[in-house]
Amino acid sequence: MEGASPIEEPAVARRQGETPDRILVAAILDGDQGALRFLVERESAALVRLCYRILGDLGEAEDAAQEALVIAYRALGTWRGEGSLAGWLGRIAARVATRRARRLRAVGWVTPGSPDGSDPSPLWAARPDGSADPLTAALRAEEAARVRAAVARLPDPYREVVVLRFFADLPLAEIALQLGKPLGTVKTHLHRGLLRLRDELAEARR
Amino acid sequence: MTPSTPRPRLTLLADELTDVAGRPLPPDEERRLLEAAALLEALVRDDPALRPEVVARTLTVLAREPQPRPLRALVVALRRRQVRQAAAAVGSWWSVAGHPGWPVPVRLQAAAGLALVAAIAAGTLGLGAVAGAGLVERALNVGPPASPVAPTNVPAPTPPRGPVVVLPTPTPSPAQELPEATGEEPSETPALTALPEGTMTPRPATTPPRQAGATPGATAGATPAPATPTATASPSPLSTGTPLPSETPEPSDEHHHED
Numbered sequence: 073m074e075g076a077s078p079i080e081e082p083a084v085a086r087r088q089g090e091t092p093d094r095i096l097v098a099a100i101l102d103g104d105q106g107a108l109r110f111l112v113e114r115e116s117a118a119l120v121r122l123c124y125r126i127l128g129d130l131g132e133a134e135d136a137a138q139e140a141l142v143i144a145y146r147a148l149g150t151w152r153g154e155g156s157l158a159g160w161l162g163r164i165a166a167r168v169a170t171r172r173a174r175r176l177r178a179v180g181w182v183t184p185g186s187p188d189g190s191d192p193s194p195l196w197a198a199r200p201d202g203s204a205d206p207l208t209a210a211l212r213a214e215e216a217a218r219v220r221a222a223v224a225r226l227p228d229p230y231r232e233v234v235v236l237r238f239f240a241d242l243p244l245a246e247i248a249l250q251l252g253k254p255l256g257t258v259k260t261h262l263h264r265g266l267l268r269l270r271d272e273l274a275e276a277r278r
Numbered sequence: 279m280t281p282s283t284p285r286p287r288l289t290l291l292a293d294e295l296t297d298v299a300g301r302p303l304p305p306d307e308e309r310r311l312l313e314a315a316a317l318l319e320a321l322v323r324d325d326p327a328l329r330p331e332v333v334a335r336t337l338t339v340l341a342r343e344p345q346p347r348p349l350r351a352l353v354v355a356l357r358r359r360q361v362r363q364a365a366a367a368v369g370s371w372w373s374v375a376g377h378p379g380w381p382v383p384v385r386l387q388a389a390a391g392l393a394l395v396a397a398i399a400a401g402t403l404g405l406g407a408v409a410g411a412g413l414v415e416r417a418l419n420v421g422p423p424a425s426p427v428a429p430t431n432v433p434a435p436t437p438p439r440g441p442v443v444v445l446p447t448p449t450p451s452p453a454q455e456l457p458e459a460t461g462e463e464p465s466e467t468p469a470l471t472a473l474p475e476g477t478m479t480p481r482p483a484t485t486p487p488r489q490a491g492a493t494p495g496a497t498a499g500a501t502p503a504p505a506t507p508t509a510t511a512s513p514s515p516l517s518t519g520t521p522l523p524s525e526t527p528e529p530s531d532e533h534h535h536e537d
Contacts, residue, residue, distance in 0.1 A: 101347050102354050103363075112336050117328040130326050138336045147381045148346045212320075219317050238318040244294060256298035263303075263311060270314035 093157035097148055112141060115158060118240075119165045125239040126169035127176065128213075128220055136172050140165035155249035162240035163250050166232065173224050222272045230265030233258055290315050344370035348388040368395060 099107035119140055124133035144164050151160060223231060236247045244262065248255045295308055303311070345351030348371050355364035374380050374388035 101345070101350060103345055103351060105341070108340060109337055112340065113333055116333050116336060120328050120332060121322075121325045124326055125321050133326075134329070134332050137332070138339060141336050142339060142343065143379075145340055145343060146346055146379065146384065149350075150381055150383060216321050219321055223318070234318070238315070239322070243291075259294065259296075260298060262294065263297075263307075266311045266314035267307070269317070270310050273314075273317060 094153050097151055097153075097157065100145075101149060108145070111157075115161050116141070118158065119161060122162055122165050122240045123169040123172075126166065126220065126223070126235060127173050128216055129176070132172055132176065133169070136169045137165055140168045143168065154252075155246055159236075159240070159242050159246045159250045162236060162242060163232075166235045166240060170224060170231070170235065173220065218273065218276060219269075222269050222276075225272070226265050226268060229261050230268065233261040234265040234269065237262055289319065344374050346384060348374055348384065349391050352391070371395075 096107055096111060100111065116137060119137035120130075120133050123136040123140070124130055127133050127136060140161065144161050147164075151157070223234060226234060232251065233247055236242045236250070237244065242250070244255060244258050248258045251258065253261075290311060295303055295311065297303060302308070345367060348367065351367040351370075352364055355361075355367050368391070371388040371391045375385050375392055377385070380388075
């Protein structure tokens with residue numbers, strides 16, 4: 073971070089009636105590379121996590137997160153400041169990852185990952201207790217792939233709300249702000265999306 | 279989901295299990311929603327850690343990107359007096375305007391900047407061309423002055439409606455004769471006795487204007503007669519030296535001249 077970044081002075085931001093996100097965006101638009109680095113360092117982890125939840129592949133998730141940050145940077149001048157910057161970035165990343173997920177599923181192969189643990193794909197993921205059980209990991213990976221595929225098949229408004237709520241960890245009020253829809257509509261979409269998802273997965277198990 | 283799968287750490291919040299009006303959902307629907315939420319929350323248990331090279335790689339990619347506000351980038355660079363960054367900002371407009379990956383408003387802004395630069399360049403070129411043409415024209419005009427051809431025997435301009443002086447014998451240099459003619463008596467008009475009687479009637483209304491050196495008596499009789507067909511054919515009798523038939527001299531002058 074170069075020099076004193078505006079986002080390090082939240083008191084000033086509150087006094088001026090502006091959120092730190094607005095000041096951060098203004099600094100980036102003015103060409104402040106330190107502010108841009110701060111934003112990338114702050115949001116990368118959440119974006120990679122979100123993309124990984126959608127894609128199930130770390131390499132793809134990292135690429136998707138990077139693509140989302142580039143898209144967001146290009147469109148930063150159009151950010152209206154409604155809702156949080158993290159939510160706006162999450163929405164972009166969710167779209168990018170969903171598009172990539174469709175393309176990957178059209179190919180129809182699963183990355184096995186590397187046995188040395190450098191690629192933590194679901195097949196080789198360590199269990200919470202630290203032990204590596206390939207059978208359990210394979211079963212979990214299969215189940216996870218089914219759930220992700222079912223999410224990707226949801227109709228557009230339902231899928232976006234479900235992804236932002238469960239994969240981006242955004243509250244419904246924030247989702248409503250990001251989507252520009254009433255809270256009741258967002259809640260309805262969440263309910264309908266979850267019911268469709270549950271029914272589809274139950275149907276697939278039979 | 280396997281039986282060994284632990285319970286999801288997250289579930290739907292209380293306010294998310296109500297309908298639009300805030301009323302609690304039916305138990306069956308609530309149970310189905312919680313089952314679906316559990317399936318999704320099972321996915322988020324194995325979140326990977328962020329690798330540090332991801333941030334560095336992303337920053338490297340972003341460093342090659344043009345500024346997200348093309349015109350503002352130029353203004354900021356000019357304000358900071360960074361000429362190189364200002365030139366880079368202008369140079370990036372083309373790639374921004376022509377790249378479909380940029381948002382439409384940003385592309386329009388870059389295109390507007392390009393149009394502005396093109397207009398300024400065209401105006402500058404036009405002004406330069408005009409200035410250059412002016413210099414060339416001036417350089418072509420600055421040369422040895424053309425030798426003026428001064429006619430030595432240029433006849434003096436004769437007023438077309440001056441006093442009618444008709445010499446009996448036309449001389450090749452009427453300009454030399456003119457002062458004499460004007461200095462002489464008006465009675466020196468040639469004799470035009472052959473004219474019919476009807477044409478000799480003086481008409482003061484058509485008397486030509488006076489000239490310097492001309493006496494009133496000389497012009498009193500120089501009246502074009504309407505009966506003569508060539509009364510207005512030759513406005514300057516000095517150029518030909520031929521007496522016009524319509525010029526009606528005074529009878530008294532005629533006798534004086536012959537004397």
